[in-house]
Amino acid sequence: MADGLSIRARVPTRRKVPPQTRYGLYRDDLRQDFANACGYCGDDDLRVDxxxxxxxxxxxxxxFPALECDYGNLVYACRFCNMAKSDHWVGSDASVPNDGTRGFVDPCCDQYEAHFRRDPSGRIVPVGELGAYIAKRLRFNLLRHELLWQARRARVLRDEVKVLIETMKARAVKGDAYIELLERYVSLTEAIDDYELRAAA
Ligand SMILES: [Zn+2]
Structure with a gap:
């Protein structure tokens, strides 16, 4: 289960989708099933990414060329994780992704979450030997993973500030300097967000 210090905001699930002849045609389905986020690191694609x-x-x-168009073998991934993973595979069996200490874990598998945590700053911390192997192979120590997690948290906090403003408004007299300051902060950061979202659309 994903929680506040999980590597990802949500555990992705692959639906049953109609088969395609080219794997690129699954892009929209995959994006939906992975909740607009990289299956491996949880970075979202809602902005310029x-x-x-x-x-x-x-x-x-x-x-394993036979799995090229197998939806069950596809992962929506940021380019950093995908390029780091490359064609790496332990062993010669597509159905055995790891040997317990080396290899990978399917991001749609519930156990994936158990191999990683976030520290309070958002850094991805592996749990156990297999987690450490995956983290090293996929370069989870890249600063961007920490910063994008912090950005997601900042947006959640901003929503809390908006609720706080409404509560303060109900109690305070008009023209309260704190309320004005908070409102300026909310509208400025929302303008930046809007710009980034439009740039990515
Ligand atoms: Zn990623």
């Missing part, structure tokens, strides 16, 4: 999100073949298509 959308154009550079990739479709990862969990078991690499170079080694």
């Amino acid at each position: 959308r154009i550079t999100f990739h479709i990862d073949h969990f078991a690499p298509r170079k080694i």
Whole structure:
């Protein structure tokens, strides 16, 4: 289960979707099933990153070409995780993704969450040997993973500030300097968000 210090905001689930002849045609379905976020690191694609999100073949298509268009083998992934993962695979069986200490875990598998935590600053911290292997291979120590997590938290906090403003308004007299300051902060940061969202659309 995902919680406040989970690596991702939500555990992705693959629906049953109609088969396609090219894996690129699954892009919209995948994006929906992965809640607009990288299956591996949880970074979202809602801003400028959308154009550079990739479709990862969990078991690499170079080694397992029969799985190229198998929806159950596809992962919506940021380019940082996808490129770091590349064609790496432990062993020679597509249905055995790890040996307990090396290899990968399907991001749609519930156990994925158990291999990682976030520290209070948002840094991804592996739990156990297999988690450490995946974190190193996918370069989870990149600063962007920490900063994008902080940005998501900041947006949640801003929503809390908006509720606070309404509560303060109900109690305070008009022209309260604190309320005006908070309102300026909310509208400025929302303007930045709007710009980034429009740039990515
Ligand atoms: Zn990623």
